[in-house]
Every structure is written in C-alpha cells, then in structure tokens.
Amino acid sequence: xxxxxxxxxxxxxxxxxxxxxxxxxxxxxxxxRSNRRGSTRQGGARTFQVSCSVDKPVxxxxxxxxxxxxxxxxxxxxxxxxxxxxxPKGGNPDSNTLISDTTTVICxxxxxxxxxxxxxxxxxxxxxxxxxDFDLMYEQVKAIKEGKAIEKPIYNHVTGLLDPPELIQxxxxxxxxxxxxxxxxxxxxxxxxxxxxxxxxEVKFAWKIQRDMAERGHSLESIKASIEARKPDFDxxxxxxxxxxDAVIEVLPTQLxxxxxxxKVLRVxxxxxxxxxxxxxxxxxxxxxxxxxxxxxxxxxxxxxxxxFAYSPDxxxxxxxxxxxxxxxxxRLDELIYVESHLSNLxxxxxxxxxxxxxxxxxxxxxxxxxxxxxxxxGLKIRDLYExxxxxxxxxxxxxxxV
Amino acid sequence: MAxxxxxxxxxxxxxxxxxxxxxxTGAGRVVFPFRRSGFAAVVxxxxxxxxxxxxxxxxxxxxxxxxxxxxxxxxxGECAAAWDEVEExxxxxxxxxxxxxxxxxxxxxxxxxxxxxxxxxxxxx
Numbered sequence: 001x002x003x004x005x006x007x008x009x010x011x012x013x014x015x016x017x018x019x020x021x022x023x024x025x026x027x028x029x030x031x032x033r034s035n036r037r038g039s040t041r042q043g044g045a046r047t048f049q050v051s052c053s054v055d056k057p058v059x060x061x062x063x064x065x066x067x068x069x070x071x072x073x074x075x076x077x078x079x080x081x082x083x084x085x086x087x088p089k090g091g092n093p094d095s096n097t098l099i100s101d102t103t104t105v106i107c108x109x110x111x112x113x114x115x116x117x118x119x120x121x122x123x124x125x126x127x128x129x130x131x132x133d134f135d136l137m138y139e140q141v142k143a144i145k146e147g148k149a150i151e152k153p154i155y156n157h158v159t160g161l162l163d164p165p166e167l168i169q170x171x172x173x174x175x176x177x178x179x180x181x182x183x184x185x186x187x188x189x190x191x192x193x194x195x196x197x198x199x200x201x202e203v204k205f206a207w208k209i210q211r212d213m214a215e216r217g218h219s220l221e222s223i224k225a226s227i228e229a230r231k232p233d234f235d236x237x238x239x240x241x242x243x244x245x246d247a248v249i250e251v252l253p254t255q256l257x258x259x260x261x262x263x264k265v266l267r268v269x270x271x272x273x274x275x276x277x278x279x280x281x282x283x284x285x286x287x288x289x290x291x292x293x294x295x296x297x298x299x300x301x302x303x304x305x306x307x308x309f310a311y312s313p314d315x316x317x318x319x320x321x322x323x324x325x326x327x328x329x330x331x332r333l334d335e336l337i338y339v340e341s342h343l344s345n346l347x348x349x350x351x352x353x354x355x356x357x358x359x360x361x362x363x364x365x366x367x368x369x370x371x372x373x374x375x376x377x378x379g380l381k382i383r384d385l386y387e388x389x390x391x392x393x394x395x396x397x398x399x400x401x402x403v
Numbered sequence: 404m405a406x407x408x409x410x411x412x413x414x415x416x417x418x419x420x421x422x423x424x425x426x427x428t429g430a431g432r433v434v435f436p437f438r439r440s441g442f443a444a445v446v447x448x449x450x451x452x453x454x455x456x457x458x459x460x461x462x463x464x465x466x467x468x469x470x471x472x473x474x475x476x477x478x479x480g481e482c483a484a485a486w487d488e489v490e491e492x493x494x495x496x497x498x499x500x501x502x503x504x505x506x507x508x509x510x511x512x513x514x515x516x517x518x519x520x521x522x523x524x525x526x527x528x
Contacts, residue, residue, distance in 0.1 A: 116491070123484050126491065214453075218493070226493075229483045229486035230487055
C-alpha cells in the first residue's frame with residue numbers, strides 16, 4: 001500500500017478558448033437588475049462574454065431535507081472539482097449561492113413563492129409545492145442550461161423575506177440543491193444527474209439534536225415536535241423524489257452494535273441506478289455479484305466496532321440498481337486506503353484520490369464514515385460524467401450546438 | 404493547505420486526524436433514549452462560536468409561537484408551518500455558526516485572498 005506519489009489537486013479540464021468560434025462563444029444580453037420576476041431578460045446593456053467552458057452547463061440536482069447534510073455534500077463536491085466555492089463577491093451577504101471556478105450551486109429555497117409570513121398566513125410549510133414557484137424554477141434552470149444568464153430571486157433565511165435578485169452566469173457545472181429538485185417533471189428532465197440524501201428518522205433526530213440542543217429555547221421536545229410536525233409534508237412531497245434519483249445515499253443506524261444506543265456509528269448505503277448514461281456504478285471485487293466484506297482481519301486491524309461492507313445488485317422503485325453499503329467507521333488512515341484500493345470504478349485520476357479528498361476535509365461531518373466516503377465517490381462520478389459530456393460534445397460539434 | 408499524502412506517514416500522529424476529534428466531556432454528555440426504536444443519541448454540545456443573537460432570539464421566539472400554534476390542533480397547517488419556521492431558523496443558526504467558525508482565523512482569511520504571500524505559502528516537502 002505504498003502511496004509515494006500522489007498529486008496535489010486536480011481540476012476539471014475542458015476546452016477553453018477565447019476565440020470567437022461558433023461553439024465556444026457566448027453572447028449574453030442582460031439589463032439592469034430589476035425586481036420583476038421573470039427569467040432571462042434581453043436587451044439593454046450588452047455584455048460580451050467569451051466563455052471558458054462548454055457552451056451548455058451540465059446540470060446536477062441534489063435533494064434532501066433541511067439539516068441533512070446538503071451543505072457538507074456541496075463542499076465535498078466542489079472540492080473534487082477543484083477550487084473552493086464561495087458566496088458571490090460583493091453581493092447580498094445572505095445569498096444562498098456558492099460559486100467556484102467550475103461550479104455554481106444554487107439553493108432552491110430561492111424559488112419560494114410565499115415568504116415566511118405568507119406561509120404562516122396560509123398555513124403551509126416550505127415543503128409544500130404551493131409555497132414554491134416551479135414555473136420560474138423551470139424557466140431559469142432551462143435558461144442556464146441553454147447558456148443564458150438569469151436574475152434569480154434570493155430567499156433570505158434570516159429575515160424570511162424575498163430579497164432583490166442576483167445575476168447568475170452559466171457555469172460549467174450548475175447544481176440545484178434543495179427540497180424539490182426532482183419534484184417538477186419539467187425541471188427533472190433538465191437534470192443530467194440527480195442525487196437524493198435519504199436520512200432515516202433515527203439518524204435525522206440524532207443529527208438535529210447535535211445541531212440544535214445548545215440553542216436557547218430548544219429542547220428534545222421541541223426538536224421532536226418540529227420533525228413530527230413537518231413529517232406529513234416531507235412524506236408527501238420530498239421523500240417520493242428519491243425514486244427519480246440516479247444515486248441515493250441512505251443513512252441508517254449501525255447494525256454492528258446490537259441495540260446501539262449512541263447513534264454515532266452509521267450504516268450508509270449508496271444506491272446507484274444502472275443504465276444511466278455517463279455513470280458507471282462503483283463495485284466491490286466482482287461487478288454484479290453479491291458480496292459481504294469485512295476488511296478487518298489479519299492484514300488490517302480495526303478498532304471496535306469494526307467495518308463491514310456489502311455490495312449487491314438490487315431493484316429500487318422498479319429500477320435495476322447496484323448497492324454498496326458501509327457499516328462502521330474509519331479510525332485510521334490505513335483503513336481508508338485499504339478500502340479504497342479494493343473498490344473498482346471509482347473514477348479517480350490517481351491512486352489514493354478518495355483518501356486524499358477525505359483527509360483534506362477531515363473536519364467535515366462524516367469524514368470517518370460512509371457518508372463522507374460515498375459523497376466523495378459521487379463527487380468523482382459527477383466529475384467523470386462532466387468530462388465525458390464535454391468530450392462527446394467536442395467530438396460532435398454540430399450535435400452539441402443543437403442540444 | 405498541503406493536501407498531498409506524501410508527507411503523511413501511515414503511522415504518524417497525522418493519521419489520527421482522520422478520526423473526528425471527540426469533544427465528549429462529562430458535562431456535555433446527554434443520553435437520550437429514542438422512544439420508537441430504543442435507539443439513543445449522544446449529545447455533544449459543540450464548543451465554538453455561538454449563534455448571532457438576532458437569529459438566536461428569533462429562533463427561541465419561533466419555538467414559543469410554534470408551541471402556541473399547536474396547542475389547539477397538532478395536525479393543523481398552522482402548527483406545521485410554525486414548526487417549519489423553527490426548522491428554517493435552526494438551519495440558518497447552524498449555518499451562521501459555521502460561517503463564524505470559518506471566519507475565525509484571521510490568517511486563513513488573509514490567505515484566501517493572498518495565497519502567494521510568504522506567510523501563506525505551503526510546502527509539500
């Protein structure tokens with residue numbers, strides 16, 4: 001397991017020109033900022049932008065409930081793509097957007113049609129489709145996918161109000177994260193890849209206790225009441241989206257400790273849809289077989305409660321899937337490297353890249369268990385998907401121009 | 404920050420950094436039994452920056468209001484909307500704390516914008 005030569009960082013490579021070739025070039029027209037709700041506005045001041053990316057962004061959807069690790073996932077994802085993601089410079093300090101060299105992540109809460117007061121008056125939660133403007137969401141995601149800039153509203157999570165919109169330029173990779181990326185069929189059809197974070201009730205409860213218990217006014221009762229009150233809408237509008245996801249990360253309590261009463265050790269499943277273009281599921285030892293693997297033994301010493309992997313083909317909402325499961329947690333670096341060396345189809349650029357990414361963010365939640373491992377793997381898979389799409393477009397320019 | 408593994412020996416103390424630091428102290432430990440499944444959680448009161456007072460205040464107000472809104476009918480839309488507001492503010496509070504934590508190191512902040520200066524250089528070997 002020598003790891004003598006690992007490269008520092010990688011970033012996405014794509015054709016990058018400043019000439020005025022037909023394909024690479026984007027001309028974007030936009031006007032002064034206005035509060036009018038609408039998608040792309042044309043006319044007015046002309047901005048000429050030579051894009052250093054492919055002409056059409058690749059669009060990724062990430063769905064999960066509030067407090068279920070979307071932000072951590074996004075930080076891992078943008079890190080795999082290279083470069084740190086930051087809020088837009090000089091914009092609204094309460095903007096929910098993150099921008100890096102390659103990637104722009106927007107939060108779908110920005111498409112709330114009802115602000116906090118409006119929801120309260122009507123007695124609907126943010127999970128309810130009636131509180132969200134799917135027409136605008138569709139129009140704007142479509143515009144971005146066509147390479148056009150948008151004036152996207154900003155939902156302010158502190159004040160609960162809709163702030164004046166911000167200008168979003170089409171990036172190489174456009175991620176929409178939030179409660180409803182796969183709810184509306186029109187939006188769903190625009191996604192090149194979609195992910196659902198499925199957190200079991202037990203784990204959700206444990207995570208929210210960790211997040212909220214120190215807050216003034218919160219108690220176990222209030223945390224429980226909040227989860228319970230939101231659950232009917234969650235079950236009706238959020239949970240069903242997982243059937244459309246290309247990858248689902250399911251987070252469950254461990255089975256390694258009988259009657260585990262700590263909630264610290266997790267069993268995490270990565271459910272990967274088969275037959276998705278540009279996406280080849282990760283596998284363990286033998287593609288398509290069913291395997292249970294306990295890496296801890298003579299070659300690798302693990303501490304209690306150990307690590308257990310499983311891999312098998314399965315069906316998920318009628319789709320063929322491959323499921324990779326990890327129960328337990330990494331306590332030492334060599335455990336992670338050992339595991340990485342036994343997984344295939346990881347889409348890494350060099351040996352040890354998964355381990356490197358996990359180490360780089362060892363302060364993020366989940367860096368020692370399956371949540372961090374699978375989020376990192378999905379990040380690598382999306383990078384791979386992006387590069388395949390770019391390569392295909394470069395190889396077939398006339399076709400790419402039509403998309 | 405140096406991100407290669409080349410300077411991380413497998414048996415050096417650096418390897419231990421993979422495991423998240425455990426902040427379990429006697430005082431911060433609360434064990435809560437889950438009613439439904441018998442599952443329980445260890446609560447670790449995280450040290451670090453506290454929530455900005457304006458968000459904190461809003462949140463604790465929203466909790467009181469949610470309790471009030473649910474007093475009559477737990478299944479009402481008003482009750483769900485009120486607790487949803489609590490969730491939204493709790494998430495906002497958590498993000499605000501993360502932001503404070505991120506911005507708490509002045510050198511890190513300086514180096515974000517000035518990575519080429521002497522004090523910000525990192526060397527792999």
